[in-house]
Amino acid sequence: MKGTIGIFIPTMHRTGRHRYIRYLSDELASAGYKTFCFSSYSDLFWHDVSKKGESMVYDLYRRIELSGVVLYSELIKDNELCSSIISECEKRNIPAFTVERPMDGAYNIIYDHGKSFGKIVDHIIEKHGARNIFMMSGMRGNSFSLERNQAYRDSLEKHGIEYDETKIYYGDFWDLPTRSATAQMFSEHKALPDAIVCANDVMAITVCLVLSERGIRVPEDIIVTGFDGTERAKAFFPTIAGSVPDYKSSCRYICNVLESYHEAEHKHPGNMHFGGIFIEGQSCGCDDIKKQLTGVLFAELYEQSISQKLIRYENDNLMLSNIGNGDVRKLFANMENTLRTLAPDGIEIYLDPHYFDASVNDGGFVLAASVIAKQQRFSVSFSPIRHGEICSQALSGTDQPVIFLPLFAAEKNYGYLAASFDPDDLLRIEKLYDLVIHLNILLSSCETTIKLNFQYEHDHLTGLLNRYGFYRRAGELISDAAEKGLDIIIVSADMNGLKYINDTFGHKEGDYAITLAAKIIEKVTGRQGICARFGGDEYLAVVVSMTEDEFIRSARSEIEHINRISGKPYGISVSIGVESSSACDAMDNLEEIINAADKKMFMFKAQSPHKRRD
Numbered sequence: 001m002k003g004t005i006g007i008f009i010p011t012m013h014r015t016g017r018h019r020y021i022r023y024l025s026d027e028l029a030s031a032g033y034k035t036f037c038f039s040s041y042s043d044l045f046w047h048d049v050s051k052k053g054e055s056m057v058y059d060l061y062r063r064i065e066l067s068g069v070v071l072y073s074e075l076i077k078d079n080e081l082c083s084s085i086i087s088e089c090e091k092r093n094i095p096a097f098t099v100e101r102p103m104d105g106a107y108n109i110i111y112d113h114g115k116s117f118g119k120i121v122d123h124i125i126e127k128h129g130a131r132n133i134f135m136m137s138g139m140r141g142n143s144f145s146l147e148r149n150q151a152y153r154d155s156l157e158k159h160g161i162e163y164d165e166t167k168i169y170y171g172d173f174w175d176l177p178t179r180s181a182t183a184q185m186f187s188e189h190k191a192l193p194d195a196i197v198c199a200n201d202v203m204a205i206t207v208c209l210v211l212s213e214r215g216i217r218v219p220e221d222i223i224v225t226g227f228d229g230t231e232r233a234k235a236f237f238p239t240i241a242g243s244v245p246d247y248k249s250s251c252r253y254i255c256n257v258l259e260s261y262h263e264a265e266h267k268h269p270g271n272m273h274f275g276g277i278f279i280e281g282q283s284c285g286c287d288d289i290k291k292q293l294t295g296v297l298f299a300e301l302y303e304q305s306i307s308q309k310l311i312r313y314e315n316d317n318l319m320l321s322n323i324g325n326g327d328v329r330k331l332f333a334n335m336e337n338t339l340r341t342l343a344p345d346g347i348e349i350y351l352d353p354h355y356f357d358a359s360v361n362d363g364g365f366v367l368a369a370s371v372i373a374k375q376q377r378f379s380v381s382f383s384p385i386r387h388g389e390i391c392s393q394a395l396s397g398t399d400q401p402v403i404f405l406p407l408f409a410a411e412k413n414y415g416y417l418a419a420s421f422d423p424d425d426l427l428r429i430e431k432l433y434d435l436v437i438h439l440n441i442l443l444s445s446c447e448t449t450i451k452l453n454f455q456y457e458h459d460h461l462t463g464l465l466n467r468y469g470f471y472r473r474a475g476e477l478i479s480d481a482a483e484k485g486l487d488i489i490i491v492s493a494d495m496n497g498l499k500y501i502n503d504t505f506g507h508k509e510g511d512y513a514i515t516l517a518a519k520i521i522e523k524v525t526g527r528q529g530i531c532a533r534f535g536g537d538e539y540l541a542v543v544v545s546m547t548e549d550e551f552i553r554s555a556r557s558e559i560e561h562i563n564r565i566s567g568k569p570y571g572i573s574v575s576i577g578v579e580s581s582s583a584c585d586a587m588d589n590l591e592e593i594i595n596a597a598d599k600k601m602f603m604f605k606a607q608s609p610h611k612r613r614d
Helices: 017-030 049-063 079-092 113-126 143-158 175-188 201-213 231-235 247-260 294-322 328-333 336-342 426-457 467-483 498-505 507-528 548-565 583-607
Strands: 003-008 033-038 068-071 096-099 107-111 133-137 168-170 195-198 223-225 242-245 271-274 276-279 346-351 366-372 377-379 402-409 412-420 487-496 529-533 538-544 573-582
Touching (some): 017 033, 049 079, 068 079, 079 096, 096 247, 107 247, 113 143, 113 223, 113 242, 113 276, 133 143, 133 201, 175 201, 201 231, 247 271, 294 336, 294 426, 328 366, 328 426, 336 377, 402 426, 412 426, 426 467, 467 583, 487 548, 498 507, 507 548, 507 573, 538 583, 573 583
Parallel strands (some): 068 096, 096 107, 107 271, 133 168, 195 223
Antiparallel strands (some): 346 366, 346 412, 487 573
């Protein structure tokens, strides 16, 4: 493998995106390159906080080495993001290619839609003899609309047909406006046109539907053409004639630049133009109208509908059975069947654990769940990702491209999903996006539940466990220690002189002193125990495998250290009582052991009155 090429393309689940990825990934594979596709759920048009978490999927490439980048700059509406990717490519000395929208510093691939559209108009004039030709354009003033309007006019005038601006109607590239525009067309012109050329397939299909509703046949009465070559246009009856960009030639161009990039003394980024390929269809009369595959299409659509319902049912069931779940590990442990169905060759989910575990602060991604077909295994490992990787070598080693989709909620980036995928399997791509949406809802719910549970179990001032949290966690800790045959200690601690601090320096300083004492107890307790704030200045701890003397010595040492460096006009003083027990005894006699520790604490408190620091 020569290297990896990153393709940045949003909304891969929408019709038409995948064909380009199929051609390009095949061409790259033939040249010895692996394809990584980074895709967001939206086009990032709205530059607000709600898109921040989603857009971070486009930062993943910074963690790995790439041999080149293909940026679908026309579809990604965040100009700053696109510019930053090109700048990073310049720093790395790798080529950056843009598609449809030229940008400085990149090899810009431009499809000449105007010429391609003109060829469609030429075709219906030269081959089908159309003279009275109307046009269904896109949005008024839109650059794509203006380009195709001009091509329509040029073709008419080239063939000696007078251009009439009143024969252009605007369907805004979508179905509802096209319906209105078609109705307006027939109300303003009584004679049927020979043909209606449409600026995209959606409008062409809508025009055909409106004509059919009026009893007008296509193509016998009126020829209709589209533009885009979408799957829907091929599946529609009659199939829609039109044009598609010459993707194959542009993909070969990318590979040629990649092969010669590092050998060339001078790099020459700039614009490279490509034409389109005319697609014959039944809607213009080129394909036999009798070749109606309605039965086959209905059968395929029915199977797809059933499959879609099953996966939606599974995703909905996954969400309903896990909503409110505060354990993210349990969430992914229940997902094996879903993941195997969606990505048979391999799928991995990576999370930023600090959203789901308050003890994690570094924000590095961990592998939460994975299915790798060749290894025939499913795992929920929560293992750290290797440096310089964004997916496992097993996943990147599959024959298909790998797609990366964001897991997010507003500005929060929970992680991402990585899956091997077949660009031709549009239905499975849609299912992946559907799973991502369900996961985003579940992860947001999980984070919220964890936060609520934390607030319910913890003291808001010190961050220690509260009384409820102590008893809940103490039971788990002691039970685990009992299974291992370990001993525990119960620590009862109470601040000395808090009233003096409050009365002399104010309650803000009193709160600070309470927090400082809590940190001392927490530090001495360490990871082998738990500690809680039981009252105003009272603390309780359970520690495994530590003796009474060890705890008291460590606590005194830490108190002395804090008092030396605090810079406060008062000192922290804490009376401590410690009672030891086997974990097995503590399971049945916890309250008695706590009472014994309290008695020792009060004894020390009586013997060691607090003295202010002068």
